[in-house]
Amino acid sequence: MPAAVEAVNITRSFGSVQALSGVDLAVEEGEFFGLLGPNGAGKTTLISILAGLTRADTGTARILGHDVVTDYRNARRLLGVVPQELVFDPFFTARQTLEIQSGYFGIRNNGAWIDEILHHLDLTAKAGANMRSLSGGMKRRVLVGQALVHKPPVIVLDEPTAGVDVGLRQSLWAFIRKLNRDGHTIILTTHYLEEAEALCGRIAMLKAGRVVALDTKQALLSRFAGLTVRLAAERVPAAWQARVLRREGGVHFIGLQRYAELEALLAALRTEGITIAELALQETDLEQVFLRIMGGDPGEEPDGAAAPAASGGVVIRAAGPSQGANCAPSGGSAAAPAASGGVVK
């Protein structure tokens, strides 16, 4: 059985910029696949090549076994793409937009499926409204609808939730999950890494036009399993210097393999009389994996991503001069991490 999407040694350059450098990728049928990478990594170029919007310099790409260049009719018929840019045709209503897109694929009398799409995307009430009058989030949902109108078995979503509010994002993901359960292959690029972590089974990470990681989500998370302690203190105990991942002013980021090591760190701090101004703990999540693979550090914040404490960690702040023995969880209700054995995510 052919792969849903297969890219073999794809290269593409734009002038002196090498956008893709020998990308190999295979996505199996029925997968919910994440394609992650920083801006300029080549994600959209790769998607454009799969969709026939851009031609590769070398290499081949196939959709369910159909070459995107030599057998473009079948390849495009099997692929639905939600583009990253918020584009629309200002001459038409939302329903007309979907009907016309359906007709481009040679599908007429597609009203029942278009009604279902409008319903699932919460657009029924706006079906007769001109595209110009719709909000950004609604336009984005019409774009999703356009990608689905010909019921493609493979659906590529290029940052589909940018600019969509939380409630609508949830309903959109519920719909996409349903499509995935119904057998559609989903390929997702997103800057919201928590979305990728929640949805995707396998993930590829692109960096500077190359695939630098390609594995199941669990394998990627376990590759960098562990904890990071964000410690604000005048210094780090001498024996722990080698475990410091990086420093930012008076804040030290210390890597731990397991929770039990936290007790040893706290003990060393007490022994050396070091005062803790603030201490935060975070388990490895996809964001940290992403940052480590991309060459950054776990504490960095790409594109305004939340700081460790805000994304599920526990913060312990100094309660007084002798706080080494008087740590308290910032939320007040959670037990100390070492005692509870875990951080609530």
Added chain:
Amino acid sequence: MTPPGAGWPTLLYKELLRFWNVSLQTILAPVLTSLLYLLIFSHVLEANVTVFGGKVPYSAFLVPGLVMMSVLQNAFANSSSSLIQSKINGNLIFILLPPLSPLELFVAYVLGAMVRGLVVGVGVFAVTLFFSPSLLLMPHPFWALGFAVLGSAILGTLGLIAGIAAEKFDQISAFQNFIIMPLTFLSGVFYSIHTLPPFWQAVSHVNPFFYMIDGFRYGFFGLSDAPPLLSLAIVGGCCAALAACTLALLQSGWRLRR
């Protein structure tokens, strides 16, 4: 599984709907412009210009020229503006993602342009009949129709080429102002080329627009500056050559698929 070639009728429908939704601007405005041309030029020149040896009054002579000019300009405007607007707005992607072949894109865009050009041409003709009702009794209506169809196809194709090549609106304007307008105005819309000095007569004979308008006018009066069969051959040849070039451009993906 839908058969190949099933998508272009929808693209044609979209093209028609696009200009129909703004018909005030795309149909009525050019009809009014042509009417103004007719009123002003026929009023000013009627007594001073003799065409076809005085066998045809100038105001009647002017009508086919104005009708054909409207057909040509609007056919060009339709395909060029549709494509450049889609490019600038980014919604060209909706046409590039489906399995539409280069031939389907060509047929849909050019037919859409032809319909717009011919609708405007019929509008101009209908209005001008108030001034020259005898034009309804044209001796060779199928010649006129043939040249209108071929002329609109040529300009629709040129509009498609301009839309493919252009990346900004002002590049379309440049194409229109520096190529289409001069070729149209210097083609005998407002005069018979026999009234020109020999040099400019010779220049006119290498302007394909001259043959479109002259052949179209033959349908109305049975009189022309060039033999109608020669005009038909030249116009048909231009149409075929431009179609081949445009199909090659679409096939290559130049300026459409990066």
